[in-house]
Amino acid sequence: MLTNGAMIADRYRLQRLIATGGMGQVWEALDTRLNRRVAVKVLKAEFSADPTFRQRFRTEAQTTAQLNHSGIAGIYDYGETYDPSAGETSYLVMELVQGEPLNAVLSRLGKLSVNQGLDMLEQTGRALEVAHAAGVVHRDVKPGNILVTPTGQVKITDFGIAKAVDASPVTKTGMVMGTAQYIAPEQAVGEDATAASDVYSLGVVGYEALAGKRPFSGDGAITVAMKHVRETPPPMPADVPANVRELIEITMGKDPQLRYASGGEFADAVAAVRAGHRPPPPIGAAAAGPIAEDATHVLPPGPTVVLPAGQGEGPTVRYSRPAAAAVGAGAAPTAAGAPATMMNEHGGATAVPPQGGKKPWTTTQKVLAGLSAAAVLLAGAVLWLLFGGDTDPEPDRPPVTTTIAPQPPLPPTTQPTTTRYVPPPPPQTSEPEPTTTQPPTTTPEPTTAAPTTTPEPTTTARPTRTQRPTTSRTLFPTFDLPFPEDSGARGPSGTVSAPTTSPQGQQ
Incomplete structure (x- = not known):
């Protein structure tokens, strides 16, 4: 003792x-x-x-x-x-690290903020990167082996111990506690642990740190371990940003080839998420595309939800190649008529054309389509002839100026016509100033144009001041004013909605 x-x-x-x-x-x-x-x-x-x-x-x-x-x-x-x-x-x-284990921190705080959680994950991934580059696999990444200092620095402990324990018959007795809560699926079924296994365990740690609970729980270690093999993790809380949830989904992929292969690749993905981008697709996912069936054979039926044979949910739908989608998903994308989406290397979504081409149109279909188009054009022409003059004020003014030329010698007839055609009295000056200066220009122009015809324009100017049609036409410039305001408003709204301008990792 x-x-x-x-x-x-x-x-x-x-x-x-x-x-x-x-x-x-x-x-x-x-x-x-x-x-x-x-x-x-x-x-x-x-x-x-x-x-x-x-x-x-x-x-x-x-x-x-x-x-x-x-x-x-x-x-x-x-x-x-x-x-x-x-x-x-x-x-x-x-x-000797001056700090406390992450499990003690989570017990005290419940969960970490998004910023704290991503910082912890990136630091841990960078540390694992050094070990994986040297060929060392931790095999037991869990909150108890992640120490956090008062300044927020992360240090991993117990490297190599888990691998030594695995070689000992003592492990059969279950002396290593807590491993089943974070064990990778391939480890649970007896396969060798790799760097991707450490990444999976770190993804479970991130799930717990951000959601405040572990993804799987059960009565015993075997029950929990089999859930890692067969079941899909429950959705994370809605207050966790979408790109962060996507990061954890990729990291907890059942197939090691469809998750990040090393701590360095995972840390790079976390850095992209902290910058406000979507997590990049795993490098191994591209190589795993042609052998999508092998991915489904590695695991029991449960995990097929997140493999290319799934229902269009999970990371495999976003990161599957066209060939993998054709093999795993069958004709589902083409039946829906919508192309599948695939993440590109910059974190964006690229449309993948649907599999299979469309049949050419028959002669009957072409004739019917032509008749339908002609009917639509004819109906549009009739509507334009009937209502086009009322809806488009600008084209009415040129024909008015041309038809009013012979009307000045008929003062009696100009009065009724001026009630219908407002611009005739100042036809020459109304064209350059159609919007706002028309009311002030009508009074000086009759006096300067011709002294003999001044009374006639003045009589016609009075109805122009009280004419309803002119006031209705002056409304069109004011109706057009909101469009520049709307177009200007679209810019700021677009920048706000862009995921790259607001790092979602700091929410």
């Missing part, structure tokens, strides 16, 4: 118990040789007593010690010692 003040390998003095887990205990200790504070993970006796586990764990610790990244808790030392009370004892000396 370890207690405060106990010495490990005559070098590390235990000072405070930090946490107790399925694999052992984590202590804050003092390195008496270097006089620095460290974290010491002391493994349980059942792990320390297994030679196979010790060898595997030793190798993984040496590999993980080569990873140098600010987001990875450094490994300083590994050793095996004998404790009279506990027997063989294996220990791992790590960097």
